[in-house]
Amino acid sequence: MKSLPILFAALAAEVISSTVTHSFDALILGGGAAGLMCAIEAGKRGRRVALLEHADRLGKKILISGGGRCNFTNLYCQPENFLSSNPHFAKSALARYTPADFIALVEKHRIPYHEKTLGQLFCDGSAREIMAMLEEECRAAGVSIFLNTKIQEVTRGAEFVVQSTNAEFHAPTLVGATGGLSIPKIGATSFGYDLARQFDLKIREPRPGLVPLVLEADDRSSYCDLTGVSAEVIASCDGQRFREKMLITHRGLSGPAILQISSYWKKSHQIHIDLAPSTEVTTIFHDPATPRSLTTLRAEFRKMLPARLADRWLELHAPASWTNTALADFEQQAHAWAIIPAGTEGFEKAEVTCGGIDTDELSAKTMESRKVPGLFFIGEVVDVTGQLGGFNFQWAWASGAAAGRAL
Numbered sequence: 001m002k003s004l005p006i007l008f009a010a011l012a013a014e015v016i017s018s019t020v021t022h023s024f025d026a027l028i029l030g031g032g033a034a035g036l037m038c039a040i041e042a043g044k045r046g047r048r049v050a051l052l053e054h055a056d057r058l059g060k061k062i063l064i065s066g067g068g069r070c071n072f073t074n075l076y077c078q079p080e081n082f083l084s085s086n087p088h089f090a091k092s093a094l095a096r097y098t099p100a101d102f103i104a105l106v107e108k109h110r111i112p113y114h115e116k117t118l119g120q121l122f123c124d125g126s127a128r129e130i131m132a133m134l135e136e137e138c139r140a141a142g143v144s145i146f147l148n149t150k151i152q153e154v155t156r157g158a159e160f161v162v163q164s165t166n167a168e169f170h171a172p173t174l175v176g177a178t179g180g181l182s183i184p185k186i187g188a189t190s191f192g193y194d195l196a197r198q199f200d201l202k203i204r205e206p207r208p209g210l211v212p213l214v215l216e217a218d219d220r221s222s223y224c225d226l227t228g229v230s231a232e233v234i235a236s237c238d239g240q241r242f243r244e245k246m247l248i249t250h251r252g253l254s255g256p257a258i259l260q261i262s263s264y265w266k267k268s269h270q271i272h273i274d275l276a277p278s279t280e281v282t283t284i285f286h287d288p289a290t291p292r293s294l295t296t297l298r299a300e301f302r303k304m305l306p307a308r309l310a311d312r313w314l315e316l317h318a319p320a321s322w323t324n325t326a327l328a329d330f331e332q333q334a335h336a337w338a339i340i341p342a343g344t345e346g347f348e349k350a351e352v353t354c355g356g357i358d359t360d361e362l363s364a365k366t367m368e369s370r371k372v373p374g375l376f377f378i379g380e381v382v383d384v385t386g387q388l389g390g391f392n393f394q395w396a397w398a399s400g401a402a403a404g405r406a407l
């Protein structure tokens with residue numbers, strides 16, 4: 001299909017030719033969550049904004065997010081919910097565009113939503129409603145949207161010039177909002193990092209986050225036939241701990257507890273899993289009348305874990321003997337099962353990309369490059385990554401709004 005810039009809109013005043021040079025106040029590269037919010041905020045302030053997207057539609061990740069219901073924010077969003085080499089960087093933007101601001105937008109558009117758990121807000125209906133809301137806001141703000149726009153080159157002279165296959169775009173400001181590397185099959189590219197490198201901005205090595213972990217061959221053969229079994233655990237690593245579900249997969253471990261801890265895990269480091277959070281597995285043996293046997297221990301362990309996992313774990317980690325010391329060792333192990341994963345399932349399955357454009361390069365207030373005036377980066381391409389639970393969208397909205405108000 002010929003790649004024509006598709007003007008958003010019925011509402012746009014003029015038809016933009018695909019071959020001429022177009023001038024705007026701001027060019028936003030990437031029509032995902034951050035780019036859309038940035039375009040809306042800048043458009044509302046009267047800026048002439050062009051949003052350039054290489055895919056044939058906007059916000060593909062929004063549409064598939066939260067299992068199709070979009071976990072669009074989290075009521076308890078705090079700077080502590082984000083990973084970054086500078087944990088203070090996100091504070092300013094997060095304080096100036098809060099979950100309440102996004103909720104107000106959702107309510108203005110009468111989108112029904114609910115809190116699922118732990119402050120996570122989801123649409124009652126579909127993520128399509130969030131996309132429709134953002135598209136409607138873009139229309140109202142007069143944003144010009146160009147789909148199927150393959151960017152070939154970005155240069156900077158008196159202005160930024162973006163060369164696409166069909167057109168040339170000029171503007172004094174340029175925003176990189178092309179996201180991270182997760183899920184290449186729906187359009188993720190390294191474009192944002194390449195653009196940053198072109199302007200000599202430092203990058204913190206991108207790595208998959210919120211991603212299932214793959215076990216070493218031995219552990220795989222010990223546990224992976226239990227695919228589909230899940231249990232509430234505490235997964236911990238690098239000073240972080242998450243009490244949520246863990247799921248055994250055909251290659252390793254997943255589920256919210258594992259996805260959360262994966263963002264903090266580094267190759268060859270140990271992860272600890274508490275299989276019986278807040279309970280003692282061996283309490284029953286405090287009673288001298290209770291026979292100290294595998295049958296009794298198995299029955300106790302099965303109260304805390306699905307039977308198949310309890311049985312398997314006991315087969316592989318039975319107490320060395322029935323002395324108090326051996327039982328104490330067993331108890332300790334059950335609360336700190338140590339695993340060194342072989343790796344992760346990679347960007348193909350990662351919900352986010354950790355790392356990215358070094359926050360030292362950007363103003364925390366506006367997301368503008370310190371070295372290159374007029375150049376901004378927002379959203380996932382920046383070295384700020386949210387935990388699971390609506391935090392990544394909140395960062396996209398907040399950083400998008402911060403830049404949109406400064407364009």
Ligand SMILES: Cc1cc2nc3c(=O)[nH]c(=O)nc-3n(C[C@H](O)[C@H](O)[C@H](O)COP(=O)(O)OP(=O)(O)OC[C@H]3O[C@@H](n4cnc5c(N)ncnc54)[C@H](O)[C@@H]3O)c2cc1C
Nearest residue numbers: 030032033034054065066071178179191379380390392393
């Ligand atoms: C399966 C899945 C489910 C998720 N669910 C949730 C959730 O429920 N809650 C939550 O908070 N987070 C969720 N996330 C994370 C969240 O989607 C992202 O953190 C967020 O979308 C990042 O926004 P962004 O605008 O920075 O990047 P993106 O949303 O990735 O947008 C980047 C845009 O840039 C475009 N682009 C890329 N390269 C180019 C190029 N060269 N030229 C032009 N355009 C380009 C892309 O096509 C895309 O439209 C989920 C992620 C995945 C993968």
